[in-house]
Amino acid sequence: MPSFIRHPKDFWTGIIFLLFGLTAVVLGQEHAMGTAGRMGPAYFPTILGSLLALIGAVGIARSFVRKGEAVSKFYVKELVLVLAAVLLFGLLMRGAGLVPAVLVLVILSAYASDKFQLVPTLLLAAGLAAFSVLVFVKLLGLPMPILGPWLGF
Known part of the structure; x- marks a missing residue:
């Protein structure tokens, strides 16, 4: 793990959240979005995926600032x-x-x-x-x- 990543757990958690969020956004684009008043089938996955990707990006950013322990064994x-x-x-x-x-x-x-x-x-x-x-x-x-x-x- 590169030395500029100070909190590997936050980094990998952020990567997972970001990937799942972006996947939901991309897959949701195959359907009609609609509006907030009349939601289409892509509305919920796009909004939820965007929020999940945002949480992942925040986690990745925190991993560069906050000090933490390394990832332990994979269970x-x-x-x-x-x-x-x-x-x-x-x-x-x-x-x-x-x-x-x-x-x-x-x-x-x-x-x-x-x-x-x-x-x-x-x-x-x-x-x-x-x-x-x-x-x-x-x-x-x-x-x-x-x-x-x-x-x-």
Whole structure:
């Protein structure tokens, strides 16, 4: 890392935010922008992407001014577990239902932590599954299966 970058964590975080923000802006340009009163499909991704890119640029600028520690080791196992949990949530949602998808998401992502404990994780997963059913299915009326066809419901 060059010596003029004084805070590598801010630098790399800024780069990631800047890339995601600019990607959203570029991809949003394929659609009509609209106006603030009558928003088109590109309005939200363009505005949000611009804000994200601005936050990234500020992070990059701060990395040259503010002193900080170097980036520690790259946690590949933890990254893969959390990414797998999110992907499994998406795959399980339609076939297994909301409750099993939330349970898998919480348990698998909690397992990525070095402070993982089974009983508190199971309690958290059950509570979040019940909360999700209450909010999304009962209160908001979203058409999500609580238990899906893969489980015989």
